[in-house]
Amino acid sequence: MNLTLNRSRSLKSSLLLIAPFFLWGTAMVAMKGVLSQTTPFFMAGIRLVPAGILVLLVSWLLKRPQPQGIKAWLWISLFALLDGAMFQGFLAAGLTETGAGLGSVIIDSQPLIVALLSCWLFSEIIGFWGWIGLGFGIFGISLIGLPKQWFDDLLYSQTISITFNALDLLNSGELLMLLASLSMAVGTVCIRYVSRHADPVVATGWHMILGGIPLFFMSGIWESNQWANINLQGWLSLGYSTVFGSAIAYGIFFYLASKGNLTSLSSLTFLTPVFALSFGNLFLNEVLTSWQWIGVSLTLISIYLINQREIIGKQLHYLRVKFLVLSKEH
Template identity: 70%
Template sequence: MNRKLSKPNLIESPILLISPFFLWGTAMVAMKGTLANTTPLFLAGVRLLPAGLLVLAMAAILGRPQPKGWKAWLWIGLFALLDGAMFQGFLAEGLVRTGAGLGSTIIDSQPLAVALMSSWLFGEVIGLWGWLGLVIGIAGISLIGLPDEWFLHGLPVQSFLSSFSWQNLFDSGEWLMLLASLSMAVGTVSIRFVCRHADPVTATGWHMVLGGLPLFFLSGIYESQQWTQINPEGWLALGYATIFGSAIAYGIFFFLASKGNLTSLSALTFLTPVFALSFGNLFLSEVLSPLQWIGVCLTLISIYLINQREKIARQLRSWKLIPSFLSSEKAEYR
């Protein structure tokens, strides 16, 4: 009688769930020095198009079906525009104009947008503990990515407002990173609609190929000397970011997003800066400040709260510590 309540082992595997965020975090470390020797749109295209071809080749080997019908290609095209061209393009251009810590903090705030859209579109239950986890997660990645001086001496709000200009908005790295974050959030939610008409693995591959084409086109028009200054170590970093940080990471992430709870999965994005900082410390001798260590701890607490929110609520209800209307018994996966 309980057989239909059991979840697929593939979706529940902790290693599989964490692997995209581990690969994204380590890819950020591998790519850190490469951006100085290349151009942002070319870099974004390299991260997408070759990786998409690898995903499509693997899908063919595995016998995954190709998209059929105009609805499938329409949704894949929209997916490619949002999570492919716009996300990678805004991300690469934003990295040029802002610090890596601040940019990473803005990018990794996208689980909040995913949670709101998933709750509205798919009826995913966030609940008290889920919202608390999201808030703690935002606080954690802020401590990780933002300068310590902002917290010790106050956020520079007045300075930001005095220098703000609508005319120069798209020259702002922070604004471009926010657009990248929103593009990824909408792209993550759209995979559910894509998978109603196409296989998630082949759709991921095609969205990367189609999303990479306009990036290379724009790079050819507006950029020059895209690869002439890249050294062998830089090409190795590009290869790692393409194969592991894009092809494998995106293939796993969007396969899981098509099957599992988007709020819980997207919350694991908070792990990306944790992995980036850890491996930056290991390979680049980057030292974490005490505030950053607090941020790491808060991030891990937030992920636990979000992914265990139903279990926590049921346990507290059984102890009669919270009223039943503050949580829900709805299943985590649909």
């Protein structure tokens, strides 16, 4: 009986850990699918503000405490700027120039940044295999985000022709996704400080609302016809991204982030591009280049190494000890 209960709890815990990454991956596909009918900043705002209201409503029903004091609101405001306005703004703008699957892979390089920041700020140990994983990740993200011509020149020519327009680089979807990844990584680390002064679930709701307001403001200034061309399927896609891809996914993720090991939890985002690439190929017919597929593979390997670094180290230590014992016996 106890074994059955333990298995049931373990299954529920695993599903809870996986849920945000499944929802984020599928939400990326939904957002990409509706972008032809709306504008990026409006879509980003829609994804945040209604989701924030929903999270606050649920937290009110659960009687979770509201933020108290200037420090709580300052940390929530910083959190809103980083993970709300900047992350969602860069993400939505980047989706106009890149695919949902590829964009998800680039964004989910953020565990590499989180690992470094957590090591520096919270003394979380990266270890040998973690550093190896970081190296794989940097190389993988380079293959995904840098121009294909650079790697073709490196492989097939004796010289590398690095010619690009700075404005084109700034407007590239890959760079915007990398900026989104950086924003989310810093926001993920920020939640540790936020949770010292406010309930993490309530803070998540407020950061969505506060982060979404400037996105609507920018949409009002620079965009037009934000909702005129959205059909029923488009509104359903926006609704899915808002309720499931934001309210539920972020509520679960930042609650877990406030309690557990940031490096290990954040590294589970390797699941997000798997879901995004799968559903992007299924619904949007997205195809990656051979270099990008290699980059995707290296990135997933790197995040696996970071997430499993302690287990790998212990297993290798056990095998080394066992080998030494057997050697002495013979």
